[in-house]
Amino acid sequence: AEQLEIAQLGNPILRQNAQPVEDITDTAIQQLIDSLIATAASANGVGIAAPQVSQSYRVFIVASRPSPRYPNAPEMVPTAMINPKIIAYSAERVKGWEGCLSVPGVRGLVPRYQAITVEYLDRQGNLQRQEFTDFVARIFQHELDHLDGMVFVDRLE
Numbered sequence: 001a002e003q004l005e006i007a008q009l010g011n012p013i014l015r016q017n018a019q020p021v022e023d024i025t026d027t028a029i030q031q032l033i034d035s036l037i038a039t040a041a042s043a044n045g046v047g048i049a050a051p052q053v054s055q056s057y058r059v060f061i062v063a064s065r066p067s068p069r070y071p072n073a074p075e076m077v078p079t080a081m082i083n084p085k086i087i088a089y090s091a092e093r094v095k096g097w098e099g100c101l102s103v104p105g106v107r108g109l110v111p112r113y114q115a116i117t118v119e120y121l122d123r124q125g126n127l128q129r130q131e132f133t134d135f136v137a138r139i140f141q142h143e144l145d146h147l148d149g150m151v152f153v154d155r156l157e
């Protein structure tokens, strides 16, 4: 799949509220998912959201993998999450380092819920309900922000 150009902070597309995906079987959506996976892999990211490639749809990829900063992070198959939402979250929030492919060269400490219960449609259209904790929960919240026009620098303490 093709690697797409990543919108940088300042591009208004990053500040829009993305639209829900109506038809998951639409080949344009399936191709977008493949391009998002390829773009995140080539940019060495652990996630990416459709608005970052100028497609204002409610879909993102979570692709956790261990890194020097998160050595205990699970190795995940890059997972497409369509029309995602958080349905429950822990009381406690934890600060952790984040970066963003749309804000190169910047790292910051961001408070995120330590545990979340989420619902999303997978790329086959099956409803998934899962609990995420720690770094995967962090990535999910970071990507969900992108669907709501938020960028992690908006949340720096």
Ligand SMILES: O=C(CSC(=O)[C@H](Cc1ccccc1)CC(F)(F)F)c1ccccc1
Pocket (backbone or CB within 6 Å): 044, 045, 046, 047, 048, 049, 052, 067, 069, 070, 097, 098, 099, 100, 101, 102, 138, 139, 142, 143
């Ligand atoms: O791999 C990155 C590069 S930034 C990245 O992968 C973003 C995802 C992300 C990184 C760190 C915490 C939460 C989300 C991708 C974005 F911007 F498209 F969403 C990384 C940065 C800081 C800590 C651990 C890993």
Ligand SMILES: [Zn+2]
Pocket (backbone or CB within 6 Å): 099, 100, 101, 102, 142, 146, 152
């Ligand atoms: Zn980001």
